[in-house]
Amino acid sequence: MNEQTQMSAETDDLVIAGVNYKSRLLVGTGKYRDFAQTQMAIEVSGAEIVTVAIRRTNLGQNAGEPNLLDYITPDRFTILPNTAGCYDADTAVRTCRLAREILDGHRLVKLEVLGDQKTLYPDIVETLRAAEILCREGFEVMVYTTDDPIIARRLEAIGCVAIMPLAAPIGSGLGLQNRFTIREIVETVRVPVIVDAGVGTASDASIAMELGCDAVLMNTAIAEARDPVKMASAMRHAIVAGRLAYQAGRMPRRTHAAASSPLDGTFFT
Amino acid sequence: MQLVINGAPRQVSENLSITELLVTLAIQGRLAVEVNGEIVPRSGFSAYYLTANDTVEIVKAIGGG
Numbered sequence: 001m002n003e004q005t006q007m008s009a010e011t012d013d014l015v016i017a018g019v020n021y022k023s024r025l026l027v028g029t030g031k032y033r034d035f036a037q038t039q040m041a042i043e044v045s046g047a048e049i050v051t052v053a054i055r056r057t058n059l060g061q062n063a064g065e066p067n068l069l070d071y072i073t074p075d076r077f078t079i080l081p082n083t084a085g086c087y088d089a090d091t092a093v094r095t096c097r098l099a100r101e102i103l104d105g106h107r108l109v110k111l112e113v114l115g116d117q118k119t120l121y122p123d124i125v126e127t128l129r130a131a132e133i134l135c136r137e138g139f140e141v142m143v144y145t146t147d148d149p150i151i152a153r154r155l156e157a158i159g160c161v162a163i164m165p166l167a168a169p170i171g172s173g174l175g176l177q178n179r180f181t182i183r184e185i186v187e188t189v190r191v192p193v194i195v196d197a198g199v200g201t202a203s204d205a206s207i208a209m210e211l212g213c214d215a216v217l218m219n220t221a222i223a224e225a226r227d228p229v230k231m232a233s234a235m236r237h238a239i240v241a242g243r244l245a246y247q248a249g250r251m252p253r254r255t256h257a258a259a260s261s262p263l264d265g266t267f268f269t
Numbered sequence: 270m271q272l273v274i275n276g277a278p279r280q281v282s283e284n285l286s287i288t289e290l291l292v293t294l295a296i297q298g299r300l301a302v303e304v305n306g307e308i309v310p311r312s313g314f315s316a317y318y319l320t321a322n323d324t325v326e327i328v329k330a331i332g333g334g
Contacts, residue, residue, distance in 0.1 A: 069299050
């Protein structure tokens with residue numbers, strides 16, 4: 001990086017609900033081998049916003065086992081509790097209220113209300129209902145949704161602080177399936193657009209950023225890589241590369257070749 | 270008395286506060302507690318006494334995406 005791009009990169013913050021973040025990569029904490037690996041991968045990813053799920057504590061012989069939040073601490077990271085596993089609005093709202101209690105009144109949540117276990121596709125009717133309740137209760141809602149610009153606009157109108165369309169189904173690693181709809185959403189809403197789910201490798205993350213997305217949220221692409229810590233580093237670079245390419249503005253596409261060396265002044269005929 | 274804790278029936282002693290229940294279960298750290306569907310704030314754990322057949326949920330943050 002030269003001095004100028006470095007400077008502009010420093011001021012190019014991601015702003016969610018009035019809070020500035022340097023990193024445009026958000027990461028999950030699921031599917032890692034252990035908390036030590038989770039911690040190392042997240043450290044290397046440079047992510048500042050980290051998702052967690054809310055579940056029953058283990059009773060009996062596993063009571064007193066280590067706690068994720070002792071490794072990924074709320075004083076260092078913005079903890080983003082999700083509503084994963086919820087298939088209706090009421091369960092999602094209940095999960096967010098419990099998360100707020102666990103995190104001492106913390107208001108930022110990732111809302112996801114799913115339709116079925118096969119596709120893990122968002123149930124938009126329930127998602128809209130939950131978003132309305134949560135926004136009314138003062139939650140700052142980052143919402144997982146389909147890649148539909150009209151729904152994105154509705155969710156923004158309800159008061160969601162970030163729109164998070166899927167690139168492909170959760171955990172599929174198929175990469176961004178519809179550049180057109182993602183691009184439309186970026187042009188439609190004013191709050192940050194964060195591609196959430198479906199990224200498989202670094203180039204997928206770059207493509208999302210090149211389309212003008214404000215950030216990318218991923219879990220499996222890092223956690224299920226052969227070397228999660230190295231993939232976390234790859235993703236960090238991919239996000240920065242994609243963002244810079246978006247800001248730089250790509251060259252126009254041409255149907256035919258265009259020589260890079262001048263045709264004038266050749267010494268041969 | 271019997272409570273239903275995280276979906277399973279469990280025998281505990283009478284006149285038990287949430288604080289005492291958590292000690293009995295050897296559970297600590299950041300968590301949230303719901304009794305019969307209502308969240309009990311952490312500050313109210315020691316003053317909240319459970320009654321027989323209460324349904325208690327004790328939840329925490331775990332890894333997720």
